[in-house]
Amino acid sequence: MNGLERHTIAVLVDNEPGILARVVGLFSGRGYNIESLTVAEVDRRNSLSRITIVTSGTRMIIEQIKAQLQRLVPVHKVLDLTDEGPFVEREMMLIKVEGKGDVRIEALRLADIFRARVVDSTIESFVFELTGSAEKLNAFIALMEPLGLVEISRTGAVAISRGTTSL
Amino acid sequence: MSAEPISGADIVIKALVDQGVDVVFGYPGGAVLPIYDALFKQNALRHILVRHEQGAVHAAEGYARSTGRVGVVLVTSGPGATNAVTGLTDALMDSVPIVCLTGQVPTHLIGNDAFQEADTTGITRPCTKHNYLVKDVRDLSRMIHEAFYVAKSGRPGPVVIDLPKDVLFALGPYSHPEDARHKSYRPQVIPDQARVAQAVEMITAAKKPLFYGGGGLINSGAEACAGFTEVVRRTDAPCTLTLMGLGAFPAADPHFLGMVGMHGTYEANMAMHDCDLLIAVGARFDDRVTGRLNAFSPGSKKIHIDIDPSSINKNVRVDLPIVGDVGQVMAAMLETSPRAGAGLDRSEWWRHIEEWRAQDCLRYDRSCRGVIKPQYAIERLYALTRGHDVYVTTEVGQHQMWAAQFFKFDKPHHWMTSGGLGTMGYGLPAAIGVQIAHPEALVVDIAGEASILMNIQEMSTVAQYRLPVKLFILNNQYMGMVRQWQELLHGGRYSESYTAALPDFVKLAEAFGANGRRIENPAEMDDAISWMLKTPGAVILDVAVDPKENCFPMIPSGAAHNEMLLGPKDEAEQPVSEEGMVLV
Ligand SMILES: Cc1ncc(C[n+]2csc(CCOP(=O)(O)OP(=O)(O)O)c2C)c(N)n1
Numbered sequence A: 001m002n003g004l005e006r007h008t009i010a011v012l013v014d015n016e017p018g019i020l021a022r023v024v025g026l027f028s029g030r031g032y033n034i035e036s037l038t039v040a041e042v043d044r045r046n047s048l049s050r051i052t053i054v055t056s057g058t059r060m061i062i063e064q065i066k067a068q069l070q071r072l073v074p075v076h077k078v079l080d081l082t083d084e085g086p087f088v089e090r091e092m093m094l095i096k097v098e099g100k101g102d103v104r105i106e107a108l109r110l111a112d113i114f115r116a117r118v119v120d121s122t123i124e125s126f127v128f129e130l131t132g133s134a135e136k137l138n139a140f141i142a143l144m145e146p147l148g149l150v151e152i153s154r155t156g157a158v159a160i161s162r163g164t165t166s167l
Numbered sequence B: 001m002s003a004e005p006i007s008g009a010d011i012v013i014k015a016l017v018d019q020g021v022d023v024v025f026g027y028p029g030g031a032v033l034p035i036y037d038a039l040f041k042q043n044a045l046r047h048i049l050v051r052h053e054q055g056a057v058h059a060a061e062g063y064a065r066s067t068g069r070v071g072v073v074l075v076t077s078g079p080g081a082t083n084a085v086t087g088l089t090d091a092l093m094d095s096v097p098i099v100c101l102t103g104q105v106p107t108h109l110i111g112n113d114a115f116q117e118a119d120t121t122g123i124t125r126p127c128t129k130h131n132y133l134v135k136d137v138r139d140l141s142r143m144i145h146e147a148f149y150v151a152k153s154g155r156p157g158p159v160v161i162d163l164p165k166d167v168l169f170a171l172g173p174y175s176h177p178e179d180a181r182h183k184s185y186r187p188q189v190i191p192d193q194a195r196v197a198q199a200v201e202m203i204t205a206a207k208k209p210l211f212y213g214g215g216g217l218i219n220s221g222a223e224a225c226a227g228f229t230e231v232v233r234r235t236d237a238p239c240t241l242t243l244m245g246l247g248a249f250p251a252a253d254p255h256f257l258g259m260v261g262m263h264g265t266y267e268a269n270m271a272m273h274d275c276d277l278l279i280a281v282g283a284r285f286d287d288r289v290t291g292r293l294n295a296f297s298p299g300s301k302k303i304h305i306d307i308d309p310s311s312i313n314k315n316v317r318v319d320l321p322i323v324g325d326v327g328q329v330m331a332a333m334l335e336t337s338p339r340a341g342a343g344l345d346r347s348e349w350w351r352h353i354e355e356w357r358a359q360d361c362l363r364y365d366r367s368c369r370g371v372i373k374p375q376y377a378i379e380r381l382y383a384l385t386r387g388h389d390v391y392v393t394t395e396v397g398q399h400q401m402w403a404a405q406f407f408k409f410d411k412p413h414h415w416m417t418s419g420g421l422g423t424m425g426y427g428l429p430a431a432i433g434v435q436i437a438h439p440e441a442l443v444v445d446i447a448g449e450a451s452i453l454m455n456i457q458e459m460s461t462v463a464q465y466r467l468p469v470k471l472f473i474l475n476n477q478y479m480g481m482v483r484q485w486q487e488l489l490h491g492g493r494y495s496e497s498y499t500a501a502l503p504d505f506v507k508l509a510e511a512f513g514a515n516g517r518r519i520e521n522p523a524e525m526d527d528a529i530s531w532m533l534k535t536p537g538a539v540i541l542d543v544a545v546d547p548k549e550n551c552f553p554m555i556p557s558g559a560a561h562n563e564m565l566l567g568p569k570d571e572a573e574q575p576v577s578e579e580g581m582v583l584v
């Protein structure tokens, strides 16, 4: 009952000024965790944005988070993907690795295994683009570290339910 | 849509009138001058000029809570808006429907640190139910109508509309309230029938049920309170109320156990601890009510009826949540079981309750050796105001708790106090709002001498509108509640809690054109109250009370309901736990 659970929550909101501040303020004001948060408009015609929040807390806190989100006036729908059956979760990362000689070759070889794409290269550096679960991204980072990792930029997770159900 | 475009300021007035607003509490300034100009040219709206914007919000709260309607506030940008923040937070905590219009610098200056600019929507985001920044006059009427809808539907609360000055001058179309419905905000009002039926079954099956009603009942309205009263009586169950719920159930009814919580009655708290079924109705398991959570009502199943799903399972796990308007739920319960309660035998439970009642937990030293006990003052005030249509507001402190304990309410909407936020300075402006809404009624602010000074400037508003409000000050020369905690928790080191250099309240009354009187002897009590009631116009009655009196019973912070302190003797014997010390 008191164990921490990690949940991915999708929130459909009016794309209006201040909505992100409202959601973020709710989390900071009430002391909830945010592991990651992504947002972008998904319905231009109705001016709706989708926020994907990865959070963790006890079952009671997770229920609170959903109820509190639902209470925000510009929020249309709140869906707990973790609870609502199978879903796909993906994150994108750009990662810069610096190095020469063998190190470069090793980095390229590992990138290939992870299906990371090279999106920029100089004689001394690569920028890889990698998409996948957070664990996959973390594993890749761990491998790049000894090879000259210098910079990481991650999007945070986006997620969607499997099958025909929709938000 | 009306054909002719009109100015933003005129749209504001028209929208307010169409929303049925008859009075606005406000204070002018540069950014809202166009609205004040529009106000000047019309007669449908009355403007009450307060003396501080915090007072405007509390006055609107008093108006709202005594009428069940939305209270409206109008303030200028920058300091006008920031001064309103305490009132807005108060309204949010106590779920009071308020629409607050704030001026703003013109749109092209927003973000430039312009004169009297404040990020009002940023500052008020966490202390409003919702807020708007109107950047285009074409959105203005829709946003105002939406604001009213949001403020009063679901769990009510304050809504801010920030109005840049250029928008007030711009010409735009006006749309009527019917054309403006919020896109998506639809709180659940109608309860799930199956759950209602289950609740009725649980109540019938319970041996030791207890109803625990809160401010949600008052917000839902007189009919909800009547439904609640009927449910309690039919099921022959005892009933307690929170500070915010007082008046939702007639205090004179034998089913009523008094207020619950930190300064609630012994019988209410013991019943909460020992019941086997707790039915929370429009109450939110606030920490002042529950005491130590892990010892809260340990043996009970819990039903929670509330319009706000986020209040359910927040502090206390419940077995049966019912989301909906409490009035609708009460009606559904009565319909589900027209004769629930017939043949119920609760005599065993009532026998326990009578034993707790026999403790007579509100007793105090009535011998009155020349000093006025604060409890006595309120008892006499209560007795001598029977036969009046009396509304009571309070400030915050011991006097507030004594008022809650000793003034009995039989009807909703007659008791206004700052519960969630505990805002000293609430009572006088709230009384102004109540008196404006009910010009013929008797309105009394039961005050402390420290609190009353927090918004004393509102005496000038009282004078301007010739409001006959009565300030009943229990003057113990201390921030009594602070002094009580220092006695209990800090070895009697009364750090900064003595209210030195108090004004002469009689002269102060006179300075504002009101009547003042001070009494120090219990023998004068009745005469002074009668004089206060007879005297037309505003009155300050400065009642010198026992400076050392403490408010009992008390559940100290971090303690459970069955660990109440009943009087000074318990206080000496039961030191507060270390965990309790850190709690507020
Ligand atoms: C604005 C504000 N500041 C501080 C407090 C903390 N506080 C709670 S009760 C109290 C003392 C109130 O004194 P008084 O009005 O004389 O009432 P009494 O307790 O003596 O009846 C104080 C300072 C508060 N509730 N509100």
Ligand SMILES: [Mg+2]
Pocket: B397, B448, B449, B450, B474, B475, B476, B477, B478, B479, B480
């Ligand atoms: Mg005092």
